Amino acid sequence: MNYLSNILFVIVLVIGIFMFAKNMGKLIRNVKLGRNVDRSDNSSERWKTVLWVALGQSKMTKKPLAGLLHIIVYAGFIIINVELLEIIIDGVFGTHRVFLEPLGSLYPFLINAFEILAFLVIVSVVIFWLRRNILKLTRFHKPEMKGWAFNDANNILYIETLLMSAFLIMNATDWNLQQLGAEHYHATGQFAISQFISPLLSGMSEISLIVLERGMWWFHIVGILFFMNYLYWSKHLHILFAFPNTYYSKLTPRGELDNLEAVTTEVKMMMDPDADPYAVPEGDEEEPGKLGASDVLDLNWVQLMNAYTCTECGRCTNVCPANETGKLLSPRNIMMKTRDRLEEVGKIVDEKGKFEDDGKSLLNDYITPEELWACTTCNACTDACPVLIDPISIIMDLRRYLVLEQSAAPTELNMMMTNIENNGAPWQYSPSDRLNWKDEE
């Protein structure tokens, strides 16, 4: 009979981890659907970026209050999860507070620290909820934040509150059980926060306390497994993806756009006086690829990982000059739509084993040219992103497709480009007049 809960625990644990691993595998497969891009260079600089930006949260503190609260929740998440190790061992072997004896006086110190953190997490989460739902910060209420995006954000706050509360109530109940001399409940002393909950439970019988204590214990661990699996559907995925995303982020100056290599080859050919324009391409040369991007499969895997990493905080959109002046463009929405389309493409791959044209594409069906042409490439969005997402690179690749594959630039831009082609300046001036300024006053 006793073994029933151990077996149940192992089953729940295995199912939770299995489903999580399966979904993560799907995400990684989806990211790998992207084109190749080499980010294997400079690993020491990349690790530094991870330490500073992801682990050190250096960009979060640009907004001091949100930054501080986020660090508390984040630290709480990481540190309190040490407790998870004990829960798992207790669950599998049917022990209770297995670390109490080996850790000795360190144990209450740790649990006290966890409790204080758990309390601070609850306080932070409440403030987050107020900012989102009562103060209604504008960046949380832009058009793209309707429906699931908005509910998702609140769901995360609710789950975190419940998980932390379960942990505190569990400890409080445990102490009451210790007072009643219940079997297996070893003396631990009272803890920093749960001591204030214990008196509320003082009238309860031993059996209902045990039910409550076990209930909270199970709720805590099942809740964590649930939360882990919730990540797949949620912006909360950033807690994992922030690390590879910052590692593989662009290290070159923000102003530098990549040069399309396919174009370089072609331009070099054109400019080489010795090149034979009728030469048969050597050997197994592939079909010339699409220039720019019209769908997610034309983006590179870092851009796709960016889309999964986005936590929809809207700091980018908040500083986007186009968005600030009422235009349709929202860099956050560029990332959200890229993710939505990637999910859709991923589902097709799930069903058919590979991607088959579904008559839709990221360009037009998800992201409109009006949004793309409003970008000033000012890099306010990339600078604001706490996890180093680069929406401009996606905007640029879509623009490249519009111009290079579809000749679909706005008319004025076509005129500008014609001028550059004809007279080497975006305006209609003769190259021979380039030095006229010398003699003008």
Place this chain on the structure above:
Amino acid sequence: MSDRNLLRVPTMAELTAEGKNPDILFWVGCAGSYDDRAKKITRSFVKILNSAGVNFGVLGSEESCTGDPAKRAGNEFLFQMQAMTNIEVLNAYDVKRVVTACPHCFNTIKNEYPKLGGNYEVIHHTQLLQDLIDQGKLTLEGGEYKGKRITFHDPCYLGRANDIYEAPRNLIKQMEGELLEMNSCKSDAMCCGAGGAQMFKEAENGDEEVFEARTKQAIDANPDIIATGCPFCNTMLTDGIKMKDLNDQIKVLDIAEIIVKANNL
């Protein structure tokens, strides 16, 4: 034309014919070459170069658009054609250092030309001006700008794109101008609305134009002068100030223009 207005602007072709190779190439850029407002900035910068005795050259009619607006409009093909043609010219003249008063040219030549075979040390004109001061070749006298309230608008392609925030500010401080910061400045500075090829097209539908919003922020700092380091920002903010009918109260000037006037060059 008085002598004072006579600029010495040797072209690379002339210098090469004389067997000379200048220390630095001044990349004028399309705005600096053709735009009436920007040409004044170009002339101001050259006045400083002349008075400091800088051994420089320009490409003149051999210069061509860097390709920046084409690249940012999505036309990678045209960009690379421009880039490779320019790189051929620059390499043929064995150019080692480039200075430019346009942050867009600066960014493109500095960051996007190397992978296409163009490797040069590229600096913005505000950086060169600081170098000249450090070398004792230029002394800043605040002149009429001493104590003037000056706010600096960070061009995106100088600031966020390349992390250069201090060079222009230091120049303002050395002229003993009162440096005012807008609420959003340095890495938080709002774009003027011209970048990413926006300069050459109508804006998409919205509540207002980006340059109006940025001009409002600049006005809120209550300056006598809005200083810039980019011909495109200059155009946008000048338009914004005109729209607000404040062109008598607030001047939009390039740092080089301020120095020329202050030093009475």
